Amino acid sequence: MVSPPTGTVTFLFTDIQGSTTLWERDAEAMQDAIARHDAILHHVIREQGGYVFKTVGDAFCSAFSTATDALKAALEAQRALFAEEWRVEGGVRVRIALHTGVAEERDSDYFGPPVNRVARLLHAAHGGQVLLSAATHEMVRDQLPAEVSFRDMGEQRLKDLFRPERIFQLTAPGLPSEFPPLRTLGARLNNLPLQPTPLVGRVREVEEVVEQMRVEQVRMLTLTGPGGTGKTRLALQSAANLLEEFDDGVFFVSLATITDPELVPSAIAEPLGVRESAEQPLEESLKTYIRDKRLLLIMDNFEHILEGASIVGELVGACPRLKVLTTSRIPLGLYGEREYPVPPLALPDPRVLPPVKVLTQYEAVKLFVERARAVKEDFEVTNESAPAVAEICARLDGLPLAIELAAARIRILPPQMLLQRLSNRLQFLKGGPRDLPARQQTLRGTIDWSYELLDEEDKALFGRLAVFSGGRTLEAIEEICDPQGDIDALEGVDSLVEKSLLRQEEGSEGESRFVMLETVQEYASEKLDESGESEEIKRAHAGYFLALAEEAEPELKGPDQLEWLARLEAEHDNMRAALGWALLGQDNVELGLRLAGALWLFWWMRGYDSEGRRWFEEALAMDGRASIESRAMALAGVGALAAHQGDLDRAEEACEEGMDLIAPEASEARLYLLLTLGHIAIEKADYDKATEVFEESLALSQQMGNGWGRARSLMSLATVIHEQGDLERAIKLYEEGMDLFREQGDKLGLARCLNNLGLALYSRGDLGRAAKLTEEGVTLLRELGAGADRAVGLCNLGWMALLQKDLGRAGDLYEESLVLAWDSGMKPIVLPTLEGYACVAGAKGEAQRAAQLWGAAQSLHEAKGIPRDTDWLAEADSRISEVRSGLGEQAWEEALRNGRAMTLEEAVAYAMEKDASNTSIPPISSERQPDFAPFDSTHDLD
Numbered sequence: 001m002v003s004p005p006t007g008t009v010t011f012l013f014t015d016i017q018g019s020t021t022l023w024e025r026d027a028e029a030m031q032d033a034i035a036r037h038d039a040i041l042h043h044v045i046r047e048q049g050g051y052v053f054k055t056v057g058d059a060f061c062s063a064f065s066t067a068t069d070a071l072k073a074a075l076e077a078q079r080a081l082f083a084e085e086w087r088v089e090g091g092v093r094v095r096i097a098l099h100t101g102v103a104e105e106r107d108s109d110y111f112g113p114p115v116n117r118v119a120r121l122l123h124a125a126h127g128g129q130v131l132l133s134a135a136t137h138e139m140v141r142d143q144l145p146a147e148v149s150f151r152d153m154g155e156q157r158l159k160d161l162f163r164p165e166r167i168f169q170l171t172a173p174g175l176p177s178e179f180p181p182l183r184t185l186g187a188r189l190n191n192l193p194l195q196p197t198p199l200v201g202r203v204r205e206v207e208e209v210v211e212q213m214r215v216e217q218v219r220m221l222t223l224t225g226p227g228g229t230g231k232t233r234l235a236l237q238s239a240a241n242l243l244e245e246f247d248d249g250v251f252f253v254s255l256a257t258i259t260d261p262e263l264v265p266s267a268i269a270e271p272l273g274v275r276e277s278a279e280q281p282l283e284e285s286l287k288t289y290i291r292d293k294r295l296l297l298i299m300d301n302f303e304h305i306l307e308g309a310s311i312v313g314e315l316v317g318a319c320p321r322l323k324v325l326t327t328s329r330i331p332l333g334l335y336g337e338r339e340y341p342v343p344p345l346a347l348p349d350p351r352v353l354p355p356v357k358v359l360t361q362y363e364a365v366k367l368f369v370e371r372a373r374a375v376k377e378d379f380e381v382t383n384e385s386a387p388a389v390a391e392i393c394a395r396l397d398g399l400p401l402a403i404e405l406a407a408a409r410i411r412i413l414p415p416q417m418l419l420q421r422l423s424n425r426l427q428f429l430k431g432g433p434r435d436l437p438a439r440q441q442t443l444r445g446t447i448d449w450s451y452e453l454l455d456e457e458d459k460a461l462f463g464r465l466a467v468f469s470g471g472r473t474l475e476a477i478e479e480i481c482d483p484q485g486d487i488d489a490l491e492g493v494d495s496l497v498e499k500s501l502l503r504q505e506e507g508s509e510g511e512s513r514f515v516m517l518e519t520v521q522e523y524a525s526e527k528l529d530e531s532g533e534s535e536e537i538k539r540a541h542a543g544y545f546l547a548l549a550e551e552a553e554p555e556l557k558g559p560d561q562l563e564w565l566a567r568l569e570a571e572h573d574n575m576r577a578a579l580g581w582a583l584l585g586q587d588n589v590e591l592g593l594r595l596a597g598a599l600w601l602f603w604w605m606r607g608y609d610s611e612g613r614r615w616f617e618e619a620l621a622m623d624g625r626a627s628i629e630s631r632a633m634a635l636a637g638v639g640a641l642a643a644h645q646g647d648l649d650r651a652e653e654a655c656e657e658g659m660d661l662i663a664p665e666a667s668e669a670r671l672y673l674l675l676t677l678g679h680i681a682i683e684k685a686d687y688d689k690a691t692e693v694f695e696e697s698l699a700l701s702q703q704m705g706n707g708w709g710r711a712r713s714l715m716s717l718a719t720v721i722h723e724q725g726d727l728e729r730a731i732k733l734y735e736e737g738m739d740l741f742r743e744q745g746d747k748l749g750l751a752r753c754l755n756n757l758g759l760a761l762y763s764r765g766d767l768g769r770a771a772k773l774t775e776e777g778v779t780l781l782r783e784l785g786a787g788a789d790r791a792v793g794l795c796n797l798g799w800m801a802l803l804q805k806d807l808g809r810a811g812d813l814y815e816e817s818l819v820l821a822w823d824s825g826m827k828p829i830v831l832p833t834l835e836g837y838a839c840v841a842g843a844k845g846e847a848q849r850a851a852q853l854w855g856a857a858q859s860l861h862e863a864k865g866i867p868r869d870t871d872w873l874a875e876a877d878s879r880i881s882e883v884r885s886g887l888g889e890q891a892w893e894e895a896l897r898n899g900r901a902m903t904l905e906e907a908v909a910y911a912m913e914k915d916a917s918n919t920s921i922p923p924i925s926s927e928r929q930p931d932f933a934p935f936d937s938t939h940d941l942d
Helices: 019-025 027-047 067-083 113-124 134-140 203-214 231-241 261-272 282-290 303-308 310-318 363-375 386-395 400-411 415-428 443-451 456-467 474-481 489-498 518-531 534-555 561-570 572-582 586-606 609-620 628-645 648-661 668-683 687-704 707-723 727-744 747-764 767-784 787-803 807-824 827-843 847-863 873-887 889-900 904-911
Strands: 008-016 051-056 059-064 094-102 104-106 109-111 130-133 149-156 165-171 220-224 250-254 295-300 322-327 337-341 503-506 512-515
Touching: 008 019, 008 027, 008 067, 008 113, 019 027, 027 051, 027 059, 027 067, 051 109, 059 067, 067 094, 067 130, 067 134, 067 165, 094 113, 094 134, 109 113, 113 130, 113 165, 130 134, 134 165, 203 220, 203 231, 203 322, 203 337, 220 231, 220 310, 231 250, 231 295, 231 322, 250 261, 261 282, 261 303, 261 310, 282 310, 303 310, 310 322, 363 386, 363 400, 386 400, 386 415, 400 415, 443 518, 456 474, 456 489, 456 518, 456 534, 474 489, 474 512, 474 534, 489 512, 518 534, 534 561, 534 572, 534 586, 561 572, 561 586, 561 747, 561 767, 572 586, 572 609, 586 609, 586 628, 609 628, 628 648, 628 668, 648 668, 668 687, 668 707, 687 707, 707 727, 707 747, 727 747, 747 767, 747 787, 767 787, 787 807, 787 827, 787 873, 807 827, 807 904, 827 847, 827 873, 827 904, 847 873, 847 889, 847 904, 873 889
Parallel strands: 094 130, 220 322, 220 337, 250 295, 295 322
Antiparallel strands: 008 059, 008 094, 051 059, 104 109, 130 165, 149 165, 503 512
């Protein structure tokens, strides 16, 4: 089997001209013809050492190591195809194109400008014709087969609008030599400007725009988006693709330099060659000229002269075969106009990076690389620079203009240093090409252009909207930015969306959210600071989201917890912004403590333990005035989150401080403190103290009429009894707790109780029912997005699958558990999961791998002081003992040492069979996942 060639490759692309018509004319004959066509091409390409890497319909995409082999394949293919007796009327005529260049091979496919170039070259050819680019011609001209020659077709502009291509046609005996003119830009009247660089990405967007313009009812389409999105480039490429469908031409009309709306007719007339006469106004002359023509107009940069848009509507109304493609930051507002919002370029997630080969195929990264190579020819994305490149593209919102300006700095700044300087994007990103309009030479200039289109009320609202982070609802905008109704926030939002300074997105339950690109938000923040009302707006913002968090807190324990989790998740960035402002000064400490205290359960449920602890610790360290209840609730939050991560020393310290601070009477903070203290006692195997504390929390819950507290206390008491070996009583209490959680509508509590009951039933020997209940609990946790707790349930299910000898499912469950545990910093779950992986490897006969994984797990156990999980300890030791006996002591010790030598990151990557040097698993960082103190790990969720 031929391997995909790499390095400098010659591409040979083919397709059948007019195949759609042939299918419609005689589908049965065409079916036979396609089968024969495919057989001929596969045979010829294979015989000449080519590699077919893709077929699309009747099109073949192949690659050759040498241009000579590709040329021989093209010649032999055409000769064989012309010699064939086709049943299809008129025969099958195949066009072929060859182009040579360096393209990136990935997963047996190719990417890069050479692939796009050969596709454009193929489109210029006719059936039976073979075209070569100048690059391929240069490589084969001195090695031609006998009687083969080339016809120089001259420089032609292909439909990629990039540099002209000198094209050569292959001529040989037995092949036709006369064809109609090439299907290039010169084949139809047009003034489409040549572009200095090839278009990167935008394949989907070009296809969508072209598809819409082909719809008969669509006469006007406006591409909208903020400055720097690439609207003009998208419009030009779409127009080039549509060229053949407009017999009378495609004409580009630039409006960027026009300031008087009355000059729009003149701008349209100039490229068409229409002149004003004494007999009739220019508008009438345009209608007369265009009326019977099949014509496409591209009207570029219309936003600043919208008063002149009426002429476009008049022309469309008077000229039935005219179509108009417009770019504008604001729709024209004409009857029959359709809008196409241009999205930013596709971005990778900087938090979970794919391998470098995949990363560089994201449109934003690809553009960055292409433009960086223009100033630094040897630029490459490496494993070391990949995170910085991805973060740069994300910080710049995938805006082509911003990315191009940033990439130009690669000449003197490597990606890591460039990223550091992006804290002030608007100041840093300047110095674009001098032949561009001033507004496109800096990022600030392009946003200035949009801002100056706003009236004074819209400018005020625009600045105030900078207080939000991650999106805003209309309700929040009205409450925070327009509490008195002075500026009509609804109309203002509509205006800002229309002018592409806000984007509308659908949030949960169909509620609209309005978002700003980060670059636009930075500009709006400057305007808010200049307004003198920044503190007032930030205070209103913090107050609004404090009220929302306090409203949500009790709902997180009831039947609507899923909806409230989603709502808090959507507003999490706004909560962070409010906390950040509140903790800037001592005057707002109370607000910060209250807000964090209302959010800790959300953080706990969604695995934001490290972040939540950081907010709490920062607030508690401040000296500002705060109520005892707020401070006690904050200490309860620290305790709960620290205990959830296994940092029992800090958890106990915080809870004891909270208990000393708060009065002994009933309060919610006291209930939370007791529940966490009981959990700590369980982990330290102090069952007497745990029982005492949980009985107190149960009595307190009954006194307060707190059903959730009662359910949680019963589940926790059951856990103590379970640990002491009284399975029957524990099972009864778990079931009672489950009933209470169902009454409350608390799916999280129910899921945790199901997991614990499953373990109790497993200990009693009922593996089948244990697995069923644990699966039910995991399903609920998946629905809630509770990643950390789901990691526990999945690990338990992995062991149960292992006991049921379902090795494949056990491996899948361990993998999902390991990813979640890693992401949320649950090292106590990483340990038994690695042991589970080792047991699966042993059961598969992979003794060496089993020993290494076991060594890595024991190293984690010893280095971090994390005790082994007692639920699965006996099973794990028994299985590994068998592996050790089978492997032999010397081999066992060597493999064990190799495992112990692994870092935690390498061990996790090895368990998942990924290259530890290029793993896509995010590293455990000090910011999100602090080290864990020693504690007795259990898989009970109490």
